Amino acid sequence: MxxxxxxxxxxxxxxxxxxxxxxxxxxxxxxxxxxxxxxxxxxxxxxxxxxxxxxxxKPDLPKPTKLLEQRTHDLGIDNNLNKTMVVNNPGGRGAGQPGFYCDLCKRVSKDSIAYLSHVNGKTHLRRLGQTTQVARSTLDQVRAKIAFLRAQTSQESESKRFNFEKRLAEVTRLEDQRREAEKQKIRVEKEQKREKELKAKMGVQDEGIAGMMGFGGFGSRKIR
Ligand SMILES: [Zn+2]
Incomplete structure (x- = not known):
């Protein structure tokens, strides 16, 4: 055809x-x-x-050539989470059916749990040429891993300490600002009080004269 x-x-x-x-x-x-x-x-x-x-x-499975290996890629199980999909191949065979399709084994799993257990399963691993046996780690590998974890932990605690110091500095700065504002307020109040007393001493008539002469009082203009 x-x-x-x-x-x-x-x-x-x-x-x-x-x-x-x-x-x-x-x-x-x-x-x-x-x-x-x-x-x-x-x-x-x-x-x-x-x-x-x-x-x-029994399906024809190749002989395993290597031990179990860690997956290097993301399975993308939650890629389509909360999405609405159009089913291209309802009731058919192969990809495009509702569910998760394994290209290697040509089978569909109806949900993510089934897919994950299939991907971790013996049949799928055999198709990848792997056994279900895990390689035994050497002493050097274990030592390297411990050193790596230790470095990671110390880095984390370092960054935490840094954050704490930063926050402490910020709090101190705000406290200083607040104190400065309070001092300023007290200063202004004192000055106003002093001015009032002075005016009371000089009397109303004098103030009238002072106004005519071009100045309304004593003390700075800013404050009034
Ligand atoms: Zn598979």
């Missing part, structure tokens, strides 16, 4: 949107499925005749 490209550049499959169905492709798929089912049924029947349990179908 020649490959067709849709209006949006998408490859059209056998059940393309144009409504035409490629009967040959579907016949082929149906035949394959039938053959698989037939083989399985035959195995089960043979086992039953021998009085044995039906054999479990």
């Amino acid at each position: 020649a490959e067709k490209t849709g209006a949006y550049g998408k490859q059209e499959n056998a059940s393309g949107r144009d409504g035409k169905w490629d009967m040959e492709v579907f016949k082929e798929r149906a035949k394959e499925r039938d053959k698989e089912a037939f083989d399985k049924a035959k195995e089960h029947e043979e086992a039953a005749l021998k009085g044995k349990k039906a054999p479990r179908t």
Whole structure:
């Protein structure tokens, strides 16, 4: 069958949107499925005749070549948290179904917990070529880790101490400001009181004269 490209550049499959169905492709798929089912049924029947349990179908897994390794990338489990998604492939096979799809194993997990346990599971790890055994750390590695943790802790406490000193300086500064403002207030009040007393001594008439002469009183103008 020649490959067709849709209006949006998408490859059209056998059940393309144009409504035409490629009967040959579907016949082929149906035949394959039938053959698989037939083989399985035959195995089960043979086992039953021998009085044995039906054999479990094991997936073909490669032999592990390395020990368990730490994941280096983020699984992105919460990437789509609280989002509404359009399901592109409802009821189909492969990616685009609701849930988490593992490309390596070609299977869908219905939720993040199932996906995480699949990714940490034996089958998935075997496909990555890993066993479930963890490498034993050497003495040097342990020492390096302890040194790293110690450095981290001391750095943290250092930054905490620095913050404390900064805050203390800020509090002291504010306190000084408050005291200065209080002193200023007392000074102003004293001056006003002194002026009042002086005016009372000189009497009202004198003040009138003083006003005529161009100055209203004693003391600074700023304060009044
Ligand atoms: Zn997998």
